[in-house]
Amino acid sequence: MPIVTVDQLLNANVDYLIVGGGTCGLVVASRLSENPNVTVAVIEAGGDHANAKEVVVPGLANRAMKNPLFDWTFFSAPQVHANDRVTYQPRGKGLGGSSLLHLLANSRGSKADYDALEALGNPGWGWDEVVRYTKRSETLIPLKDKALSDTYQVTPDEEYHGTEGPIIKSFSPWYSPLQVPVVKSLAALGVPVNLDPANGINVGTNTGLSTIDPSGATRSYSASAYYQPNASRPNLLVLTNALVSKIAFSQDQNSLHRAVGADFIVDGKAFELRGVRKEVVISAGTFQTPPILELSGIGNPALLEKHNVPVLVDLPGVGENLQDHTVTFVIAEVDSTLEGLDNLRDPKYLEAQMELYKEQKGMMSSMACQSFAYVPASTVVDAATIRRWQEGTVQTQSALPSLEKQYATLRPWLADSNEAQFELLALPGHFFTPMSTAEPGKKYFSFVVSLMHPLSRGSVHIASADPAEAPAIDPNYFAHPTDLDMLVEGLKFTLKVFDTEPVKSAARGPVMPSAAVFSAGDAALREYVKETVGGEFHPLGTASMLPRADGGVVDPDLKVYGTSNLRVIDCSVLPLEISAHLQSVAYAIAEKGADIIKAAA
Template sequence: MPIVNVDTFLGAKLDYLVIGGGTSGLVVAARLSEDPNVAVGVLEAGNDHADVPEITIPGMMARVIHNPEFDWTFYSELQKYANDRKVLQSRGKGIGGSSAINFLASVRPAKEELDVLERLGNPGWNWESLLKYMKKSEHLQIPNITPDQAVAYAVVPDPNLHGTNGPIAKSFPPHVTEMHSAVLDSLEKNGVPRNAENSGGNPVGGLLFPTSVDSSTATRSHSGSAYFAPNAQRPNFLVLTGAHAAKIILASGKAGLLRATGVEFIKDGKSYVANASKEIILSAGTFQSPQLLELSGIGDKDILNVHGIEPRIDLPGVGENLQDHSLAPAIIEVDKKVESLEVLFSPEGLAKHQELYKQQKGILAGIPSSLFAFFPAKAFAGTEDIQRWKSLSSISGSPPEIFEKTKPSVKRGIEKQYELLRGWVDDPAHPMALLLSLNGHFPIPGLTIDHSKRYMTSLLAYTHPFARGTVHIKSTSPLDAPAIQQNYLSNPVDLEVLTKILQFMDKVYATEPTKSLFVKRILPPKGVETDEALKEYVKSTLATVHHPVGTCAMLPREDGGVVDSNLLVYGTENLRVIDCSVIPLEISSNVQTLAYAVGEKGADIVKAVR
């Protein structure tokens, strides 16, 4: 049924209660509610943003970032290795969660990255399994371009690799500038090939990347619009917005396990308890799922005791193993014939693209970007660099302070991850860096943009963070933000990868045909070319790519795991975590496709035990 009031919600006899109406949470709720004999409730702290143009119009992406109505606007703790800065950690707030405010990229990880989930102790979690669920979540819309354009743009999708009937639309950016093919050509001359179909588990190369945009309407496709809205009339699908979960109610269960019976939540300043007879499903995301577990007495007993919370289950992995992609921007001024975002700042340019939008064309009809490229280490780094990175792939590669309070079981699991990373560093088929392009000038605090000029931004990121961070409660109040300690750049590999890829892009800009469109470099500023100067630049401009994972890791309990391969929280019989916090090792791509797959697979796991 449509979004309900609190009395209706509390009056329902729920079988399943999902905490979080975000990317994965709505997938689970929608799939479980396909059975008319069960009642599914969703608690969402934010509101419904179904008709907000800044969300629905793809070309207006990022307009709601920093806005607390749509974005939790979390900030990290001080980042010692990034010039003591606090770094924004945006998370979607409202129906659809982060899928409603993300940058729309629908790019898949490498096959090996998903196969290692099984190697790390999770039977049934591998490429073949998750490919099935990625396809189930989507329907592909083939781009309307010529064969020559398909080659030039690097987009030849294989229909066998994509879904045809799933809820989420997958299409390709309709606005492609001269810079797109020029950079792809220049990348090829520097050893990075085109990859016209990177969705098959082999991501290395440059491409026109798929996005979660419905090209038939030129609107964002997200879990709210695709999983909730079409099913909102189901009488057994109840959603309560403005409901901030505070605590999971736990009782004694069978065989010494605890049973989750309900959730305490706050709405309009009042506290309530909603109950469910079968399962409680936690889908609050990488930052708030561990926070809610700790508030409920599940976590490292030493951390819980500090806050006066009775430890119900001693689970040291809760909130540990945080990983994220981060980036440094490279911005160049380009030839004025390139139609970048800056054209929208003139009345004539804006009017033109508003008219084009009515035809599902132009800058506003798709993401204001088109080019991704995945780089193996050998493309941008030397043999000595690569060997050094392999040697730093261990806990000992970070300063002692990073892991001094980490429990032995968690360390054991992280060392197993580092062992895998060592094998990826020098693998020519595995990416170590990523280029995400923006057709325009990325906003930088303190830097004025001349909108009469044209720009291209290369957001350059590492794909596999060597740093590990934590997320833990700051207090016993569920309304307080958690302490997010990313430890960005604490392992030198992350800083060195960003430095080397910045240098590599200078070579690309100096290579034809990009060279003919290049006017001048804006960032890094002139004179910042040496390793040391670039390292300082990275520290001062570092930003997240908003792909946090790992804080409720799906690993064996002896390796610091929080959930098992059925997504059950250890020590409980019916409490599951179903979101990207369960992914134990960061993937090389955006996490959106995996978030949907985790939700789809998680729903099937729940259905199997009815």
């Protein structure tokens, strides 16, 4: 059914209610509504952006960021270990959620990353299962042009990629002239090419896959792949521009709380949906799932009482264990004759690229980021430093009972040459930051450098009992001091790329950090990292799938402890960062979650 009105929703007999029509929510809705005998309803706070060029055209992807139509545009609390800076925390708003806003990179963690999810207390969530569900969600379109695939060493092993799933992933038609030199300089620094990082070992440099459908050069995301093809199903009801404020419960016979509906707000007016016959699923994402739980009475009693919310389930893990890949960045000036994203600042050039887009060619049909290097600690620092970092993996925060178990997983990875600790993401242009402005006529090349397995843990909670108020997000960057030490070393390693041939011949000098900071040594670089730190927009962990005694919020069936039919299906359930961008694991979580619900029906 096309998008419904409030009355249509309130008059329906709903079997499954999904809160949040984002990346995961629309997968679950589409899979459950395959059964014509059940009625599935989705309530999404944002709109339908199916025709917005900022969403659809890959080359315009970053223009949707900070636009409140597409982006919740959250900001963090002042970061006490990073000079009290407030950092930008984007989240997609509308059908597709963050999959409508993300920067299209498709990657997969290592086998060890997924096996760790299982080892932390989640049977059925290891590598084999996660890859099985990832493959179900995707179709790989190999690069047909042999000359291109040879040049960019793009030879994915089909065993590890899906062939029939809704999300299309492909290689870009346009590459920067520095793409091959960057790969070569990284190889010279000990980061060899990885021909297929999806096979369980992702260390090395790869030419990235993107979720772009090459048939029309459009973004392939949960709305286009899972919702739009099924929008006419009479048993799939989607309400947009409606903010869910809380879940409503009745008491089960076995003293568990049974979700029966939700309260929501449209244009300032409050509504109540009741009578949900089977299950309620929260898919509001890492920053917004915990507030919905808390406003519904599920969370830390001390916090709920502070905001006068009656306590239904004492679950102190709600909103804790927040992690994100922690980043800094490097911008260098390069030879001004090199074609790159900076050319797009010239309106004539942009116009020409928009013309090329009509033939599915050029920069507008391509992902901005091009190569991705996943680097183990042993490539960056010596064995003594690794030992020091390992000894430093002790609990400095007491909030989460499972933290010591998480650190016990992370400690050996520091010395494991098959486990990436850093990602270097190559951007053939001036990095999008208000801290530096590109000069006319000049060309730049940037890297985003990130920590794959940070030790610091933050939180996200309600700031008040008002559901319309933004959540209090505290990533708590560098709460664990080893994170700062590691990111500084990752930065120093990345700067070497510009001093290593063949990139060296094209480089014209550092911009950020400046030459003065660069030559002033470690103390100045530490300050630079504090001044530039942010997230890679991969937050997770705030409704962790862990045993309840370890601070878990959901069990391995994604069911919220203390309830009989409320599940969380989104990235908030992941208890530990993986060494990859999150969209592909999000699709796997949702595909598996839908199967779990079907099996329970």
